[in-house]
Amino acid sequence: MPSFDAVLEPDLVEVRNAVDQAGKEIGTRFDFKGTSAKVELGDKGKEVTLYGDSDFQLGQVKDVLLAKLAKRGVDVRFVDDGAKVEKIGGDKVKQVLRIKAGIDAEHAKKMQALVKQSKLKVQAAIQGDVVRVSGAKRDDLQAAIALLRKEVADLPLSFTNFRD
Structure with a gap:
């Protein structure tokens, strides 16, 4: 029958590549110099953690990541951005995005x-x-x-x- x-199922290799490219762009961009802005891939490629100095900067980091994912051919609907923004000391914030699979x-x-x-x-x-x-x-x-x-x-x- x-x-x-x-x-x-997302292409986890492309997700890793997009996170790496986003990290490189964040490291070289002038508006992120001297800040704690970064993006990290979690265990087994199922989570991506965004860091920033403010909610606005966190939004910019997220925009960079989503642009890199789209450029690598990963559908941005795989990213579950329902997680709330957490304060991690001082005025620094982080957000954990889950990759749907x-x-x-x-x-x-x-x-x-x-x-x-x-x-x-x-x-x-x-x-x-x-x-x-x-x-x-x-x-x-x-x-x-x-x-x-x-x-x-x-x-x-x-x-x-x-x-x-």
């Missing part, structure tokens, strides 16, 4: 319900952090891919493991 997997349960259920309501002759099954869609015809699977791309715009989905 033909099937495919809808996954959410794997579809969370809430979005997986939403995708499964979306496929079920579409009246296409396909089934969606949640398998860990992957949603597997299977059906009898390739055309139905391609229609399901188009539906998921259109309706789930807040996640940078990719479709792998397409089997005939």
Whole structure:
């Protein structure tokens, strides 16, 4: 039975390269000279920590990072910037950004319900952090891919493991 997997996985090598490039730019920019502005990659490439002297400077560091990610071909929707800004002494601040990998349960259920309501002759099954869609015809699977791309715009989905 033909099937495919809808996954959410960033290219962690490109994320590392973008963080390195952002660090180099921050080190050479005139407006960051003599400040504590920097960007660091966390363990296993799943977190990026931004440092700055103020909220405004932290925003500038974040803009530099997002520009480098976009230039390296990493979708900025992989960055979960919901973390709040923490004070780390004096007027210095930091923010930890999480890199999304794997579809969370809430979005997986939403995708499964979306496929079920579409009246296409396909089934969606949640398998860990992957949603597997299977059906009898390739055309139905391609229609399901188009539906998921259109309706789930807040996640940078990719479709792998397409089997005939």
